[in-house]
Amino acid sequence: MSILAVQSASPEPVEMPTSSAGRAHRMGVGAWIALGILVFFMLVALLGPLLISTDPASISLMDSFGPPQPGHPLGFDGQGRDLLARLVYGARSSMLGPILVVLISTVLGGTIALSAAWIGGAYDAVVARVIDALFAFPGLLLAILAVSLVGPGLLAASIALSIGYTPYVARIIRSAALQERSLPYVSALTVQGLGGTSIVLRHILPNVSGIIVAAATLSYGYALIDLAALSFIGLGVQPPASDWGVMVADGVPGLLQGYPQESLYASACIVLVVGAVNFLGDRLTETAEGGR
Amino acid sequence: MSLGRFLLGRLIALVVTLLLASLAVYGALYLAPGTPLSFLTRGRTVTPEELAAIKAQYHLDEGFLSQYGHWVAGVLHGDFGTSILGKAPVLSLLGGRAFNTFMLVAFASIIILIIGLTVGITAGLKRGWVDRTLMVGATGAMAVPAFVAAIVLVLIFAVNLHWFPVFGAGDSLGDRLYHLVLPGIALALASVAYVARLTRAAVRTEADSDHVQTAVSRGLPRGAVISRHVLRNAMIPIVTVAGLTIGSLIAGAVVIEQVFQLNGLGSYLVQAVGQKDFPVVQAIVLILVAVFIVLNTVVDVLYAVLDPRISAGRQSA
Amino acid sequence: MSALLEVDGLTVTLPVAGLQQPVLRDISFTLGQGEALGLVGESGSGKSMTARAIGRLLPPGAQCEGRISFDGDSVLELDGAGLRTYRTHGVAMIFQDPRASINPVRRVGDFLTEALVTNEGVKQDDANTRAAELLDAVGIDDPRRRMRQYPHQLSGGMLQRVMIAAALLINPRLILADEPTTALDVTTQAEVMAILDTLRRERGVSMLFITHDLELAAAVCDRTAVMYAGLLMEEQRSLKLDSDPLHPYTAALVQARPDISVTHERLLAIPGRPLSAFEAPPGCAFGPRCPHAEPACAQAVPPLLDVDTGRSRCRRLPELRGTMGAKSAGAGNG
Numbered sequence: 055m056s057i058l059a060v061q062s063a064s065p066e067p068v069e070m071p072t073s074s075a076g077r078a079h080r081m082g083v084g085a086w087i088a089l090g091i092l093v094f095f096m097l098v099a100l101l102g103p104l105l106i107s108t109d110p111a112s113i114s115l116m117d118s119f120g121p122p123q124p125g126h127p128l129g130f131d132g133q134g135r136d137l138l139a140r141l142v143y144g145a146r147s148s149m150l151g152p153i154l155v156v157l158i159s160t161v162l163g164g165t166i167a168l169s170a171a172w173i174g175g176a177y178d179a180v181v182a183r184v185i186d187a188l189f190a191f192p193g194l195l196l197a198i199l200a201v202s203l204v205g206p207g208l209l210a211a212s213i214a215l216s217i218g219y220t221p222y223v224a225r226i227i228r229s230a231a232l233q234e235r236s237l238p239y240v241s242a243l244t245v246q247g248l249g250g251t252s253i254v255l256r257h258i259l260p261n262v263s264g265i266i267v268a269a270a271t272l273s274y275g276y277a278l279i280d281l282a283a284l285s286f287i288g289l290g291v292q293p294p295a296s297d298w299g300v301m302v303a304d305g306v307p308g309l310l311q312g313y314p315q316e317s318l319y320a321s322a323c324i325v326l327v328v329g330a331v332n333f334l335g336d337r338l339t340e341t342a343e344g345g346r
Numbered sequence: 347m348s349l350g351r352f353l354l355g356r357l358i359a360l361v362v363t364l365l366l367a368s369l370a371v372y373g374a375l376y377l378a379p380g381t382p383l384s385f386l387t388r389g390r391t392v393t394p395e396e397l398a399a400i401k402a403q404y405h406l407d408e409g410f411l412s413q414y415g416h417w418v419a420g421v422l423h424g425d426f427g428t429s430i431l432g433k434a435p436v437l438s439l440l441g442g443r444a445f446n447t448f449m450l451v452a453f454a455s456i457i458i459l460i461i462g463l464t465v466g467i468t469a470g471l472k473r474g475w476v477d478r479t480l481m482v483g484a485t486g487a488m489a490v491p492a493f494v495a496a497i498v499l500v501l502i503f504a505v506n507l508h509w510f511p512v513f514g515a516g517d518s519l520g521d522r523l524y525h526l527v528l529p530g531i532a533l534a535l536a537s538v539a540y541v542a543r544l545t546r547a548a549v550r551t552e553a554d555s556d557h558v559q560t561a562v563s564r565g566l567p568r569g570a571v572i573s574r575h576v577l578r579n580a581m582i583p584i585v586t587v588a589g590l591t592i593g594s595l596i597a598g599a600v601v602i603e604q605v606f607q608l609n610g611l612g613s614y615l616v617q618a619v620g621q622k623d624f625p626v627v628q629a630i631v632l633i634l635v636a637v638f639i640v641l642n643t644v645v646d647v648l649y650a651v652l653d654p655r656i657s658a659g660r661q662s663a
Numbered sequence: 664m665s666a667l668l669e670v671d672g673l674t675v676t677l678p679v680a681g682l683q684q685p686v687l688r689d690i691s692f693t694l695g696q697g698e699a700l701g702l703v704g705e706s707g708s709g710k711s712m713t714a715r716a717i718g719r720l721l722p723p724g725a726q727c728e729g730r731i732s733f734d735g736d737s738v739l740e741l742d743g744a745g746l747r748t749y750r751t752h753g754v755a756m757i758f759q760d761p762r763a764s765i766n767p768v769r770r771v772g773d774f775l776t777e778a779l780v781t782n783e784g785v786k787q788d789d790a791n792t793r794a795a796e797l798l799d800a801v802g803i804d805d806p807r808r809r810m811r812q813y814p815h816q817l818s819g820g821m822l823q824r825v826m827i828a829a830a831l832l833i834n835p836r837l838i839l840a841d842e843p844t845t846a847l848d849v850t851t852q853a854e855v856m857a858i859l860d861t862l863r864r865e866r867g868v869s870m871l872f873i874t875h876d877l878e879l880a881a882a883v884c885d886r887t888a889v890m891y892a893g894l895l896m897e898e899q900r901s902l903k904l905d906s907d908p909l910h911p912y913t914a915a916l917v918q919a920r921p922d923i924s925v926t927h928e929r930l931l932a933i934p935g936r937p938l939s940a941f942e943a944p945p946g947c948a949f950g951p952r953c954p955h956a957e958p959a960c961a962q963a964v965p966p967l968l969d970v971d972t973g974r975s976r977c978r979r980l981p982e983l984r985g986t987m988g989a990k991s992a993g994a995g996n997g
Contacts, residue, residue: 187363187642189590192597195634199371202619202627203378203385279491286493287604287616302497306605310512314501321494329489336485473723556763563718564778564833565750574777575766582768654768654813 085337088330095327099149102142110139110296119313131304131316141319144296147285149327151208152277158216160270163223170224171231172254185221185228193218194280201289208281208290215280223269230265234258264342272335275328282324298324352650360643364636368421371632372414375404375624382406386430386624403427403625426629431621436629440611444633447610449522450599453530454537455592462538463584466545470553470580471572481546487539492598496532496605503528513607529606533598537591544587548580555579582652589645593638666693667869668717668837672729675709675716683726684941686712688893690729691967696836699863699870701880701901703916704890705937710873713890714839717871718756719746734836751782755830757859759842761822765814772810775829782833797828801858820851827859831866838863841873856883877904877916886973889913892948893940894964899973907985909975912949914987947978955983 108126113133122129128137170181193215200214201207234240235258243253284290285299293300298320305317378385386400400406404427405413420427426436469480490498504512516525552558553576561571600612607613611630618626650656673690676683687709694700704710715721717731719738731738733753741749758764765774775798776790785793791810798806801824814822823843830838843859844852860883863870874880880887881901888898889912897910908914915933935952944950946961953960957979965978977983 183359186646187359187639189642191635191638192594194597194600195631198600198615198619199374199627199631202622202624203374275489283491283493283601287601289616289619299493302493306497309497309501310505312505314497314505317497318501321497324491324494325489328491329486332485332489556758556760557766559720560756560758560764561766561777563720563750563754563756564782564829565747566778566781567747570781574769579766579768652768655815 084333088333088337091326091330092334095145095149095323098142099145102145106139106142108136108139110135110143111294112136119308119311119315128319129315131301131308137316137319140296140301140316141298141323144298144301144320145323147208147291147295148278148282148298148324151212151281152274154212155216155219155277155281156270156274158213159219159223159273160266162216163220164227164266166220167224167227168231168254168259171228171235172250172258181224182228185225188221189225191218191221193276194283197280197284198289201284206289206292208284211284211290212277212281215277219273219277223273226269227262227266230262231258234261264338268335268338268342271331271338275331275335278324278328278331349650352656353647356643356646356650360639363639365418367635367639368418368632369414371628371635372417373410375628376410390430390622399428400430421629421632426632427625429618429623429626431618431623432626436625439614439626440629440633443609443611443614446608447599447603447612450526450529450533450602450608450610451592451595453523453526454534454595454598457530457534458537458541458591458595459588461534462541462588463545465538465542466584467549467577469542469546470549471576477546481543484539484542488536488543490535492533492536493601493605495535496529496602499528499532500605525606525608529602529608532605533595533602537595537598541584541588541591545580545584548583548587549576552576552580582649585648585652586645589641589648593641593645596634596638667696667698667734668694668871669730669732670713670717671732673713673716673731674728675712675721676726677722678724679941686893686940687716688940688964689967690890690893690895692888692895692898694837694869694871697864697867697869698886699860699872699884701872701874701884701887702890703874703877703880703887705875707892707937707939708890709893709940710875710890711841712893714756714841714871714873718754718839719750720756747782751778751833753835754837754839755833755835757823757826757830757838757840757843760846761826762814762819762846764826765822767814769813770810771812771814771817771825774814775810775825775832778829778833794828794832797832798825800831800862801825801828802854803828818851820847820855823847823851823855824858827855827862831862831868834866835868837869837871839871839873842875844879845875877913878920881905889916892938892943894943894948894976895967895974896949897973897975897977899970903972907972908987909970909973909980909984910949910977911953911955911983911987915952915954947976955979 113135114130115133118133119130126136126138128141131137131140166181166185170178196214196218197211200210204210240253240257243257281290282297282299282302285297286303288303291297291300293304301320302317302324305314305320308314309317375382375385382404383397383401383406386404387397392400405416408416417427424437426440428434429436429439432439465480465484469477469484500512503509510528511525514525516522557579558571558575561575566574599610600615602608603610603613604616611634615627615630615634618624618630670693671691673687674685675687676685678684690709690713692700702710702713712721716725716727717733717738719741721727727739729739733749736745736749738749765771769777772791772794775794776785776787779785779790779793780787791807794810795806798809803809803821803824809817809821809825814825817825823846827843838859840859844856847855856879859870870884872880872884877887877889881904884901886898887901887904889896889904889910891912896912897908899907899909904913905917908917919933933952938948940948944961946963947953947956947965950956950960960978965976967974967976968980970980
């Protein structure tokens with residue numbers, strides 16, 4: 055007489071007072087702050103240049119390393135360029151460049167992962183081996199190789215970086231899709247005669263979308279770092295155009311002379327955005343995995 | 347699947363991956379705008395003799411596979427071609443630089459293993475404020491790119507405190523290590539944080555697992571439970587993560603060498619890209635990729651040695 | 664029969680959403696040397712938590728009140744060497760899922776002998792011999808070969824035998840068996856249960872047997888206690904559960920059993936759903952699902968009263984007794 059035979063006569067869902075409510079509240083605050091930082095910098099990147107009248111490229115050697123003054127709240131760099139204007143214009147390439155990387159690697163990685171998880175067999179085995187072999191391969195190296203082929207700049211580097219990130223994204227999505235695929239409802243849909251493509255697109259994809267968003271968020275942070283690093287070593291955005299990575303590098307001579315502002319401000323922007331993105335990505339991962 | 351067969355499989359996969367990677371690195375020449383010849387000589391006036399030399403070096407008169415075959419055969423004999431700019435065999439230009447890079451990566455790896463594992467294990471075993479403090483610190487450190495860490499370290503410890511030199515590689519062995527302190531920490535910082543976080547997660551997962559509860563219920567001393575059950579099992583994912591992280595240092599080293607003017611493979615790579623010296627770029631990228639792939643295989647093998655479920659008996663997911 | 668284990672007024676609370684919520688309320692029972700007591704209940708009833716409290720394996724943040732006494736020692740106050748001695752020689756636990764409860768990366772032999780070698784300093788060779796003998800006793804062929812294998816190379820049933828052998832190897836006085844056969848398939852369940860039961864009786868080891876299966880508990884244990892929402896609802900000799908249940912909840916469990924000798928139009932179910940201790944209403948926890956409940960039942964938690972054949976927490980027992988048995992009127996048909 056197993057108690058499992060004791061059926062529940064009231065099937066309505068029950069609110070269980072677990073600790074998740076309290077935790078959701080706590081992580082809510084941090085996530086809101088992180089989201090606020092991200093939105094703020096995105097707005098700066100998109101709208102800032104329209105709102106700021108100072109020319110980020112205007113050189114005035116009189117103001118070299120000049121302190122803040124009215125109209126120039128952050129002061130000047132070694133060439134007397136306005137630091138705030140440089141940061142705001144630099145936000146464009148620094149913030150928007152990584153989006154391209156995320157889009158390409160997610161679409162590419164997602165397609166590979168979902169098709170491998172669905173088709174299975176030898177195809178999946180090969181995909182899994184290739185992903186494993188290339189997993190965590192330094193995308194920065196691919197980007198440098200690409201730059202050596204087509205010259206400095208972010209476009210080719212971003213595309214190369216995307217290819218470098220694809221195995222990382224594909225690996226995460228594949229394992230989530232495989233888990234999802236093994237659930238009974240998928241077999242039920244197959245038995246009902248639904249085609250593979252529509253099961254994958256209408257059922258599996260929506261159910262792994264949380265994981266995909268989390269992986270995309272985290273790879274945005276990595277891409278921002280890698281592209282900034284590329285600009286920092288002089289292979290990405292080319293001076294005099296502004297970019298946070300370029301600014302960190304440009305500021306080094308000043309830093310050695312006791313004027314570290316330019317490097318530090320640009321560094322702070324990078325760390326703030328990446329920190330916020332990582333925090334959000336972690337929470338999204340937890341939520342997506344917790345919901346599985 | 348026995349361990350022997352597993353190793354053989356991994357070895358074959360290693361060779362295949364290396365071949366594919368070298369094909370990609372070589373084939374990149376054909377992705378460049380223009381013909382390979384015009385690409386290799388771009389931005390320079392070259393004498394007919396030099397042109398002929400480049401053609402001969404790359405076997406540009408032959409088909410692609412034949413060119414690639416010649417190149418791979420050369421690489422296997424240690425012949426990476428001739429630097430277009432330095433007019434010297436590439437290999438001779440790499441030796442000392444490779445050692446500098448190796449020192450940097452090794453130094454950073456030691457920092458990562460010692461500090462990352464210590465922090466991760468401590469946080470994993472000590473719940474409460476110790477854990478929370480360490481993890482907040484690690485999460486913050488993960489957001490700091492190596493080059494940012496580098497300039498902040500230089501500002502604090504070289505410019506302001508004068509404890510360490512700003513640039514350079516040093517001469518004697520001791521001096522070299524001294525010169526590696528700031529670059530090593532800068533290169534390691536984010537990875538220390540990453541390894542610490544994953545170590546903590548792995549330790550926590552094992553500490554909360556049923557089999558550890560069994561061990562506790564049997565009255566085993568805490569030390570034995572931790573070393574034989576918690577850490578022994580957590581080691582499996584930790585080895586993977588630490589190995590992959592050390593692999594990713596290869597790219598980070600490029601940036602760090604640039605900041606600290608360490609004259610390693612990375613800074614030479616950046617210089618060669620700037621000078622359009624493609625044979626050098628090819629050689630360095632290939633070497634770094636190969637090191638990465640070999641490291642990956644070593645990690646795979648270690649994983650199998652540590653986890654009997656992979657190497658012996660039934661396969662598991 | 665002198666009591667080996669005495670649990671008296673055990674109340675356990677766990678932190679849930681920042682508040683200490685009760686999971687066990689005022690649990691009291693005794694277990695004699697060599698005796699087996701079944702602890703039956705649905706998931707969430709607190710039966711596993713009771714075993715964990717006795718094994719001192721409560722999750723972090725748990726708070727206990729009351730007394731657990733083992734051979735005169737106060738279990739809840741043990742620490743350091745005392746706690747280790749208690750676990751080394753006093754109790755052994757057998758868990759529900761042997762595959763999860765045995766370290767997957769160490770050999771079966773290591774698992775079996777680890778406690779002997781580490782805690783008692785037995786030589787590895789001697790420990791191996793003793794382990795092999797016990798593996799033989801629990802019905803594992805070629806024990807020496809099995810001891811060199813890893814857990815994933817053994818079936819679930821074999822692993823649970825290994826678990827039983829490991830528990831008996833330390834010559835414990837009490838075995839806490841937490842649903843030891845639930846994770847096994849049906850044919851293996853009976854064999855493993857029989858082995859555990861036989862070896863325990865032979866060696867005179869007491870057992871607290873946790874299960875959701877009233878019938879299995881009745882078959883293996885001298886006495887059975889039924890738990891609901893963190894409370895002990897009744898306790899009596901196993902043989903009488905069926906014919907003379909002392910609580911409407913037990914009666915409902917008996918009714919809910921599908922009887923293959925009778926063709927029912929539909930299976931009887933207990934209306935409502937099982938509650939956790941912290942969800943329980945102020946009065947009798949089973950009140951909302953009880954066909955015999957009256958307004959007075961919801962006033963206060965009824966005390967656990969001694970009856971001639973056992974104990975019961977039903978305040979209407981005197982009037983209901985004899986009408987709740989298996990052959991009597993149904994407990995409602997949901």
